[in-house]
Amino acid sequence: SREMYSSEIRKQALLDTRRFLRHDLPTVYKDMTRVNSWLIKARKKCQAAGNVLVEKEAPDDLYPLLRNFLFSAGKWLSLNVKTDYRQGLLELYHEVMGFLRIAAGYNESYATCLETVKNDLRLKLFCIDPSGHLKEAMKRSKASLFFSATMTPLNYFHKIFGCSETVQQIVIPSPFPSDNFCLLISESISTLYRERHKTKDDVVGDILAMVKQKQGNYLLFFPSYQYMAMIHSLFLSRQPEVKTIIQASGMDKRERDDFLSMFVHENHETLVGFAVMGGVFGEGIDLIGDRLSGVVIVGVGLPGISPEREMIRKYFAKQNRSGFEYAYLYPGINRVLQAAGRVIRSEN
CATH class of the missing domain: 3.40.50.300 (P-loop containing nucleotide triphosphate hydrolases)
Incomplete structure (x- = not known):
């Protein structure tokens, strides 16, 4: 569940796709260049901190740049033009969309993680405590059942899953002799x-x-x-x-x-x-x-x-x-x- 409510983007993935678009899709290329410029600044900041940087604040100034990319890329993708780079752009489009979906739920249980490896930058919205999201998901259902043969200690999973104090805890003996x-x-x-x-x-x-x-x-x-x-x-x-x-x-x-x-x-x-x-x-x-x-x-x-x-x-x-x-x-x-x-x- 922690990974389910986390998301990341990588600078290199953006560059790998952008290099095909300069002449064919100049608007998309420019929007991606603006995102890349933001990531370059973030990479320098991360390198100055020792290649790993953790911040509690969300990267709010990046989000409008990513939305602009989604708008221009989505407009072209909707035309369904067959090209060698279409699949790569589509995959990046969905990655960015998923990233912004997670960004919409960013709260005090999150942290922004930046990590540099050579020239690449990994930017991750990391959900430290998913219990709040799981609790909201359970509210939308009539009943929830968590079961596993390795769900121990129960109090730990009770907390991590965001269960209420009234939830029932049942331990069933193993049928294995x-x-x-x-x-x-x-x-x-x-x-x-x-x-x-x-x-x-x-x-x-x-x-x-x-x-x-x-x-x-x-x-x-x-x-x-x-x-x-x-x-x-x-x-x-x-x-x-x-x-x-x-x-x-x-x-x-x-x-x-x-x-x-x-x-x-x-x-x-x-x-x-x-x-x-x-x-x-x-x-x-x-x-x-x-x-x-x-x-x-x-x-x-x-x-x-x-x-x-x-x-x-x-x-x-x-x-x-x-x-x-x-x-x-x-x-x-x-x-x-x-x-x-x-x-x-x-x-x-």
């Missing part, structure tokens, strides 16, 4: 960032101890791509005969489907998949029965420190003194529970 479930916790190995190189051999040793117990398919979850790659490399050097598959950043649907297709029923050899917590394989996938024999979760799953996470921490520290819990701890717990849930996908 506890005798079929084995939970093993290794407390002796540190996975702190500064300790990871020192303990990587121990981590791989514990992973091998598990996957060698029973032939089958296993998914290993890590808090970052870098950590995952380090353990994967060491795993291969120590056990090259075990088949592995590793998640890549930015996988498209075909690549994700190919990854999951490797987890087959009655596999005649052990398969070990390496994935990232909170990523595309950390939730919403069903590997029923012996398509997945076990899951290994390495680390506590806390999100990395970032400007956006720090905004959440500071905001809720003022609201209810639970800034660290709301920004890092509870999302981390949820990632771990989501990853562990991949191994239980049916009643038996």
